[in-house]
Each structure stands twice: as C-alpha cells, then as structure tokens.
Amino acid sequence: MDFVKFGIIGCGIASMYHVLAFKNVPNPKLKFVAAYDVNEKALTNFAKKHKATPYNSLEGLLHSDIDAVLILLPHYLHAPVTKAAAEAGKHVLCEKPMACTLEECDEMIAATKKAGVKFMIAENHRFLPAHKLIKDLVERDFIGDIFLGRTYEGAYDDPNNFLDPNIWHFTYDKGGGGVVADQGVHKFSLLNWLIGEVDSAQCWLGKAFDSPPNKGEDNGIILLRYKSGAMIDVVVTSTAIHPLNNTLELHGTKGTILEDHSWEKPVKILSSHKDAEKKGEFYSPLKEIEHGPYPKYYTISAYYEDTHFAECILNDTTPEFTPEQAKEAVAVVLLAYLSAKKGTIATIDELRIIAKKRETKSILEGLEKVTQKNYKNMRWR
Ligand SMILES: NC(=O)c1ccc[n+]([C@@H]2O[C@H](COP(=O)([O-])OP(=O)(O)OC[C@H]3O[C@@H](n4cnc5c(N)ncnc54)[C@H](O)[C@@H]3O)[C@@H](O)[C@H]2O)c1
Structure with a gap:
C-alpha cells in the first residue's frame, strides 16, 4: 500500500478541519477518496468540492476499496459506526470524545481488537x-x-x-x-x-x-x-x-x-x-x-493526527494515543x-x-x- 485511502463518514464542520489541513500541504501518505453522509446535500457538496466518491449508504462505503474510515459523526454514533467499520475490516480513526459512556468505549475497543484493525481517537490536542x-x-x-x-x-x-x-x-x-x-x-x-x-x-x-x-x-x-x-x-x-x-x-x-x-x-x-x-x-x-x-x-493538529494514523497503517505500528487513553x-x-x-x-x-x-x-x-x-x-x- 503506497498511501491510505480514507472514507469520510460525516461531512459536517469537522470534515472541514481535516480536509483543510492537507489543502496547502498535500500528504502522499493519505487521501480522502470517498464520503458518506445521511444528509444528501452535505454529501454532494463535500464530494464535489473535494473530489471524493459519494456513497449514499454506510454499507456501500464500507464495502468499497477504502482502507480506513474517518468518523466525524454525532457522539452517540461513534460506537455503532466504529463497530460496523471494524467488522468490514477497515481501520478506524474516530473524532473525540470516544463515546458517551464507558460501556460504548469497551465495545469499540473489543470490536477493533477482534477485527485486528488499527483504531485511534482523533484527539487533536x-x-x-x-x-x-x-x-x-x-x-x-x-x-x-x-x-x-x-x-x-x-x-x-x-x-x-x-x-x-x-x-x-x-x-x-x-x-x-x-x-x-x-x-x-x-x-x-x-x-x-x-x-x-x-x-x-x-x-x-x-x-x-x-x-x-x-x-x-x-x-x-x-x-x-x-x-x-x-x-x-x-x-x-x-x-x-x-x-x-x-x-x-x-x-x-x-x-x-x-x-x-x-x-x-x-x-x-x-x-x-x-x-x-x-x-x-x-x-x-x-x-x-x-x-x-x-x-x-x-488544521495543524489535524494534519499531524491524520498523518500519524496513516503512518501506523502503512508501517504496521501502534497509534501513540491509545483507545484505552481515550x-x-x-x-x-x-x-x-x-x-x-x-x-x-x-x-x-x-x-x-x-x-x-x-x-x-x-x-x-x-x-x-x-x-x-x-x-x-x-x-x-
Ligand atoms: N477536534 C475538534 O476540535 C473538533 C471540532 C469540531 C467537531 N469535532 C468532532 O467531530 C464530530 C462531528 O462534529 P461536527 O461538528 O462536524 O458535527 P456536524 O453536525 O457539523 O456534522 C455531523 C455530520 O454527520 C451527519 N450525520 C448525522 N447522522 C448521521 C448518520 N446516521 N449517518 C451518516 N451521517 C450522519 C450529519 O448530516 C452531519 O453532516 C464530533 O465528534 C465532534 O466532537 C471535533
């Protein structure tokens, strides 16, 4: 794998920070190639503006040839979507906070461990x-x-x-x-x-x-x-x-x-x-x-955070911000x-x-x- 193909899930405010981070300094290690959002308008705008392939279902995106997902969703969806992505064999980078409850955090850790995929919470700080x-x-x-x-x-x-x-x-x-x-x-x-x-x-x-x-x-x-x-x-x-x-x-x-x-x-x-x-x-x-x-x-922190996660996938190393810490x-x-x-x-x-x-x-x-x-x-x- 030369670079990591990310699918973005959730094309709201946070997607702006992640995409803008690489606008002036493209990074050969990763690309945001696909996107999914339940809001069709948000999805179409994002896909057009950033030349990403739009998917109108989560399943469609998860069964495409992306390597990883970047989850930018309301907090209650972090756990179920992380689990679905892990089950589809995709590496998961998910925005903070990890989830609303510790039970959900445990489920996310168990699902990603079981699937053997890389998992990190995008904690820009x-x-x-x-x-x-x-x-x-x-x-x-x-x-x-x-x-x-x-x-x-x-x-x-x-x-x-x-x-x-x-x-x-x-x-x-x-x-x-x-x-x-x-x-x-x-x-x-x-x-x-x-x-x-x-x-x-x-x-x-x-x-x-x-x-x-x-x-x-x-x-x-x-x-x-x-x-x-x-x-x-x-x-x-x-x-x-x-x-x-x-x-x-x-x-x-x-x-x-x-x-x-x-x-x-x-x-x-x-x-x-x-x-x-x-x-x-x-x-x-x-x-x-x-x-x-x-x-x-x-945007500076999003650049380093997303790059770090892509490097972990490319080099098969462990993310330095662990799910247990999140x-x-x-x-x-x-x-x-x-x-x-x-x-x-x-x-x-x-x-x-x-x-x-x-x-x-x-x-x-x-x-x-x-x-x-x-x-x-x-x-x-
Ligand atoms: N690190 C930071 O500083 C920072 C800044 C902003 C947001 N965030 C985080 O990013 C995440 C998203 O926040 P936001 O401000 O972008 O929210 P937002 O409301 O702007 O965007 C969320 C998007 O998810 C979509 N969505 C909602 N339900 C969906 C579903 N079931 N399936 C698919 N798409 C769905 C919405 O249509 C919307 O486009 C949150 O975890 C938030 O805390 C982090």
Whole structure:
C-alpha cells in the first residue's frame, strides 16, 4: 500500500478541519477518496468540492476499496459506526470524545481488537506541536513535580446549537452532555498525558443560554485532583465571547509552563533546570514549533493526527494515543458529571464501581436538574 485511502463518514464542520489541513500541504501518505453522509446535500457538496466518491449508504462505503474510515459523526454514533467499520475490516480513526459512556468505549475497543484493525481517537490536542513541546519539557524535568495548574478552553458556539432541541450538539442522548463532554475531553486527554491518573473531581455546571431540557451545560468548572496530588482546574465554555482559544498553566517544583494558543509563540517557560535557555525569567523555547492562533492550530493538529494514523497503517505500528487513553478521558468526563450530580466530590473509585456494573449511562440521567440556570440572572441584549 503506497498511501491510505480514507472514507469520510460525516461531512459536517469537522470534515472541514481535516480536509483543510492537507489543502496547502498535500500528504502522499493519505487521501480522502470517498464520503458518506445521511444528509444528501452535505454529501454532494463535500464530494464535489473535494473530489471524493459519494456513497449514499454506510454499507456501500464500507464495502468499497477504502482502507480506513474517518468518523466525524454525532457522539452517540461513534460506537455503532466504529463497530460496523471494524467488522468490514477497515481501520478506524474516530473524532473525540470516544463515546458517551464507558460501556460504548469497551465495545469499540473489543470490536477493533477482534477485527485486528488499527483504531485511534482523533484527539487533536495530543498532536499539537505546542503540546508535544510541553510533554517533552515535562518529561525532561524542566518544571519538576507538578503540584498545581489551570486550563481553559473557550470555544464560542452558535447559540442555536444550544437553543434548538433538534440539533444533536450538546444533547444528553446524542452528544453525551454539554461542554464538559465536548470540550472538557480535550483537556482531560492532555492532562492525563502530562500528569497521570485522576483521583477525584468536583464539578459545577451552568447554563448561560436558556436552552431546552435535552441540552447540557454551556459552561463548566471542574477541579481535578490527580493521584500524584496535583490540583488542576479546568474551565470550559461555549458562551464566552472571544475567538476560540485554549490556555494551560502548570506549576512544578522547578518552574512554570504557560501556554496560550492566541500567542504566536504559544509556550513560555520559567525553569531552574540546568539546561534552561534563560535563568530566572520566562522565555519561549528556541525550538521552532508550528503554530498559529485559531483556526490555524486546528488544521495543524489535524494534519499531524491524520498523518500519524496513516503512518501506523502503512508501517504496521501502534497509534501513540491509545483507545484505552481515550477511554480514560471519557472516564474523567463522567467523573465530573457524577460529582455535579452528587453536589460534592466524586472519586474515580466510585466511578469504577458504576462502570463495573456497566451503568455509566445512568450518570447522564437527571444532569439537567443539577445544572445552574444562570440565564435567569442575565441579559444577553
Ligand atoms: N477536534 C475538534 O476540535 C473538533 C471540532 C469540531 C467537531 N469535532 C468532532 O467531530 C464530530 C462531528 O462534529 P461536527 O461538528 O462536524 O458535527 P456536524 O453536525 O457539523 O456534522 C455531523 C455530520 O454527520 C451527519 N450525520 C448525522 N447522522 C448521521 C448518520 N446516521 N449517518 C451518516 N451521517 C450522519 C450529519 O448530516 C452531519 O453532516 C464530533 O465528534 C465532534 O466532537 C471535533
């Protein structure tokens, strides 16, 4: 196989990021050759624009000569479509979050293992050059043992995605919850990678928009305690009014890392490490990394993520972001929701007991009742 032939499943917003990533820098290792979407108009537009063969059924696409699928569907469809693709012998790259429940994650892992196909969740935050740099600095002990941190993702969304009950985004049944599931999962994937296993969480959920009861929170704050003792806050919002942005701040026994995706050079470090480029002050590491404020960092990360998966297929290697790690990020989403429901701290051990009974879906039930209705005290106009 000279290159990987991908079939895209779901021609919505996310398809844009993946296709645009390769527009100016085509990659000989992969091609998006085919597509399927239940929405005929979206399918036809995508196929015409990107010269892909359109299929009007999932079966048709799965029985074509593609090597792999890129699943860009509402979250509740990630598990059934991954299973169908694996059974058809196709490698599976599927957008985040892996699924809405841990039971679904287990089914996806079992189906892809049984079929012997490669499987990775397209978690772009694991492939951002800025995050790879931070991982490298942490591993090389530039900030020592991490004891404190804070992270933020503000991804303002079309209010209609909250207000219209018929749009799948942010619904409990099709989205697996609100912004904590949709955006928090990016943060949890990154933090677990940098810090290790979560011990417990305390979470508050809020609605700044007067959205219908089938829609989850549009704002969330999660305080995480890691098994190492590190205490990290995660703030996620889809209503804060500014261009999409992510930030991270990590404090350790040898220094501090600051990251802000709106900066041209997104990473700054202050470190007492012997190899630090400057002593006693913040500096941006000299090593050039590819970055640009939104939307550039999205396409950059999609490029590296899709390329990595294609290389794993071509070279028969294991994806560096494993399905088990992706499942663990979903576990932190559910842990946060469990805490919101309890109105107090929830521990990972409590979540594991629910998971053992295969009942993590129950955590999503009744969440709306515990979500603060902040819009009652607000004026949007
Ligand atoms: N990594 C990121 O930063 C990022 C950004 C945006 C979206 N995403 C993820 O990408 C995925 C898709 O999100 P989106 O924003 O593109 O959603 P979207 O609603 O814009 O697109 C989803 C597409 O799926 C199609 N679809 C729905 N049901 C279908 C079915 N049964 N069979 C075939 N097609 C069906 C819809 O017609 C639509 O075109 C989600 O997992 C989301 O979280 C990730």
